[in-house]
Amino acid sequence: MKNKIKPLEKNQFYIACSILFVTISLLLMSTIITKGTSLYIGTSILSGIAITVIGLSLQEWTVHRYLYHRYHKNFLMKHIYTIHHVGHHSVIFPPERYVTKGEVKRHPIFENDVKKLGESKFSNILTRLSHSGSYILLSCMTIIAPCWLITKNGILLTSTLFSTIIICHFVVTVHDAIHYPSKHPYMQNQKWFKFLDNHHLIHHIDTEKNVNFLLPICDFLFGTMRLSLSESEIDKFGTLDIAKNNLLGYSEPAKEILKIDRISQHKPIRHF
Numbered sequence: 724m725k726n727k728i729k730p731l732e733k734n735q736f737y738i739a740c741s742i743l744f745v746t747i748s749l750l751l752m753s754t755i756i757t758k759g760t761s762l763y764i765g766t767s768i769l770s771g772i773a774i775t776v777i778g779l780s781l782q783e784w785t786v787h788r789y790l791y792h793r794y795h796k797n798f799l800m801k802h803i804y805t806i807h808h809v810g811h812h813s814v815i816f817p818p819e820r821y822v823t824k825g826e827v828k829r830h831p832i833f834e835n836d837v838k839k840l841g842e843s844k845f846s847n848i849l850t851r852l853s854h855s856g857s858y859i860l861l862s863c864m865t866i867i868a869p870c871w872l873i874t875k876n877g878i879l880l881t882s883t884l885f886s887t888i889i890i891c892h893f894v895v896t897v898h899d900a901i902h903y904p905s906k907h908p909y910m911q912n913q914k915w916f917k918f919l920d921n922h923h924l925i926h927h928i929d930t931e932k933n934v935n936f937l938l939p940i941c942d943f944l945f946g947t948m949r950l951s952l953s954e955s956e957i958d959k960f961g962t963l964d965i966a967k968n969n970l971l972g973y974s975e976p977a978k979e980i981l982k983i984d985r986i987s988q989h990k991p992i993r994h995f
Contacts, residue, residue: 739944771882778866784941810837821966825973
């Protein structure tokens, strides 16, 4: 029996989509209305940043929810699901081992064995670039190109392009800092980082929630946001502070340390 994802509440879904559509439309309209005025440059830059943040939040939420955590028969989509949902969430970083020591290691993009991580710097750099690059490429089709086609505004185009590159790079950096606390130690005590860290820990325990990673706008709008763990979850997995202080191993499969086999417990999830 395949696990079924809980459907979103319809009214909230429609309201959220309406809010996103109206907000982006108003931002685009502001760049058109102010053309030829002293406000044009500033409006175009700020609107580009705002549209990128909103668009990337929606993109991140959609891709993460319906691709990374959903089983598909299509070879490519199945591979992505296997690497992320099974490999990242169950084999390497199950809730029982949220952080690890040593250098950042990533699943090679063409490796089918979820237990194998990249050992060379070249492999890990290539995987990092594939992660950020895929989001940038998708953003070109869903955010940057539509903004240009609607407004023909070069300043807005530049703003959305640079904002996309910076945010997509930052997503990978923050994710590294969360699971490998020794990397980017300056982030660990920042309030915004602690919020995202706790947000992501909850996602590793409940993959239906906190689907956004860096920009939880759509988690809030679509009702997939959780701010805290239940008492039973805390009893089983601990708090964020406990999880962060439980530095186990050096990126090897968690079962080698915890004596658990998350693969045998894993059940594919389909969306109906």
